[in-house]
Amino acid sequence: MSFKVIQPGLSTSIQDLGRPGYFHLGIPIGGAMDRFALRVANMLVGNPEGAAGLEVVFMGPQLVFEQDALIAVTGADLPAKIDGVTQEGWAAFEIKAGQTLSFDFLKSGARAYIAISGGIDTPPALESRSTYPIGALGGIEGRNVQAGDVIPVGETDMIEPGLSVPENLRRMPGRPAELRVLPGLYWHRLTAAAQEGFFRDDWTVALEADRMGYRFKGGKPLEFVEREQPFGAGADPSNIVDGCYSYGSIQVPGGLEPIVLHRDAVSGGGYFTLGAIISADMDLIGQLQPHTPVKFRKVDMAEALKARAARKKMLAAVRAHLG
């Protein structure tokens, strides 16, 4: 079983839940930016939650199926159509052999996830099918999906179509989007005024926003506590001796524009980081379009863990709902 790519969309890639274990060599975990959406899409079509699907950015692909399959599209509101007939989002629908899956314009969010019964069955690289183009790993020959690609899908017994997830069990960012931050790492490098200003200022998502990281602009430049720069760090006050970066960590080169590292993060570098987005809010970042207003909210570890538990509970509720 396979499907053929007629139009690839803007930046469509094969993603699963990533390849942990190689970050110490500069190979990031990768995988779906919005993991909740990918898990739910897979559940809707009867796949294991970590099966590989398509991550679609802003603009949908056009795909022709060679065999019957069950499809679900979650995440961004990007209406799917079968031979021109619009389908519900966050629901499983059937596609027949020879039919075309295409998409309307994006209504909200940034990334949609397409799950196909059986799951995409391209060869894994380092135990994952996730596409990491910088290292030419996963996906199809280490790259994003292109027109003409024939993408293999695993064999499976199709479940009945018709499952759907109610709106209260979907998760999308608000407006302004609120991203919760646990201060830490090199937080002490900022002056008290800058620490306060970062959380008080209004930010928007900049154009440089991709799987590696999201850049934000609009807030006031951050001031640093004065010091003589340590040996090996570099002269700029935002420089440190190159260290590891956490997923979700927020670096601010030159104190100017914060960058949040995401699933395809660089594993280290020479910029100070002021803390990290809590794990519960990482999925939300994948749904932010450029120009979206954003507020960063300061939390402590107890709140971060509470939010993490709430996310787990929501996923469990979806599992229970879908039986």
Added chain:
Amino acid sequence: MKTRYTYGGDEHIYVEVDDEMSLDAFFKSLSMSNAVRNANIKGVTEICPANASFQVRYDPDVIAPEEMMKKVQELEDKAEDAEKRLKTRIIEIPVYYQDPWTHETLMRFRERHQDPSGTDLDYAARINGFDTAEAFIEAHHSQPWFVSMVGFVAGLPFLYQLVEREKQLQVPKYLRPRTDTPKLTVGYGGCFSCVYSVRGAGGYQMFGVTPMPIFDPDQKQSYLSDFMVFFKPGDIVKWKPIDRAEYDRILAEVEADTYVPRIAEVDFDLEAFNADMPGTNAKLMEALNVV
């Protein structure tokens, strides 16, 4: 050296052994990260050693953050007593300095550089007190280097030169990072040299290029048959300056999958090195002569 412990969100613990670079800080970071690995703490998913720091990623659903923090802190004393000795290897890496490809790239991004009128090497030579780029190149390759971190992108090594602090070359990063760097560029930022394993963005000054691939997901080169990433922390590197003709010759071997780098097994003892740097380095480099 004062160790600083902090959280990176709810899934990471970050340990800065020292805020400045030294081999002592590197060895302590490495010992501590090894101690965390050997402790087999349930819930730990990744351990990443860096130049003078390291990071532990863990699952807070398996182990509470404060518990994880306590376990890492308890291992500091043990690491302090660890021997600062490594069984490692020295590798000769051919470098074509002042090559046409990094030159074309650095000219394209000149407005992002501290000195738009010169080249990266001219600038680095001048601010480090050398009369010519050639004299700076000599200082760059005459003494060996120590791989103190692997990361940034796929298999990129950060290297620290095995010389006294007064002799360390220091160069700032570009004012604004480039959006392009040729594959296998030998770069420089702060006190670190690096080899860009893949083409892409970068902020380090560009000095030259090596024909020897150091990352290949297809693992075509014999020296990458075990794993797609060549370098690991603790490796020692000797740059070997080459000209265009030798670059082309090596590249032909690389393309035929027949290139074999010169590698020798060596021991590195930090105390012996600190006591006699030129002597230790001479011995390290001699090991390459018998390969």
